[in-house]
Amino acid sequence: xxxxxxxxxxxxxxxxxxxxxxxxxxxxxxxxxxxxxxxxxxxxxxxxxxxxxxxxxxxxxxxxxxxxxxxxxxxxxxxxxxxxxxxxxxxxxxxxxxxxxxxxxxxxxxxxxxxx
Numbered sequence: 608x609x610x611x612x613x614x615x616x617x618x619x620x621x622x623x624x625x626x627x628x629x630x631x632x633x634x635x636x637x638x639x640x641x642x643x644x645x646x647x648x649x650x651x652x653x654x655x656x657x658x659x660x661x662x663x664x665x666x667x668x669x670x671x672x673x674x675x676x677x678x679x680x681x682x683x684x685x686x687x688x689x690x691x692x693x694x695x696x697x698x699x700x701x702x703x704x705x706x707x708x709x710x711x712x713x714x715x716x717x718x719x720x721x722x723x
Contacts, residue, residue: 614677
């Protein structure tokens with residue numbers, strides 16, 4: 608089962624229920640080398656699920672001192688596909704190593720995604 612790191616709306620119970628059909632159990636971790644900002648969401652379905660028109664988004668800086676707090680979830684492959692459907696085109700899913708050393712997927716700003 609893959610691990611998914613979330614720093615934004617995928618941590619919300621209502622988003623989890625509408626996207627995965629269940630509440631996810633997770634634990635805290637950090638994403639290094641990224642900084643966080645906001646992105647305007649125009650997809651009405653995503654806005655309806657999250658209740659927000661702006662979502663957090665992260666971009667790669669390469670600076671180890673840049674850290675994003677979030678939550679790691681262990682999910683099924685079918686749930687990872689559902690997360691891909693939820694995220695808008697501004698996001699790209701990439702593989703990362705979290706501060707804990709755990710390999711996980713994370714959605715980042717597609718314009719600044721590092722080549723891995």
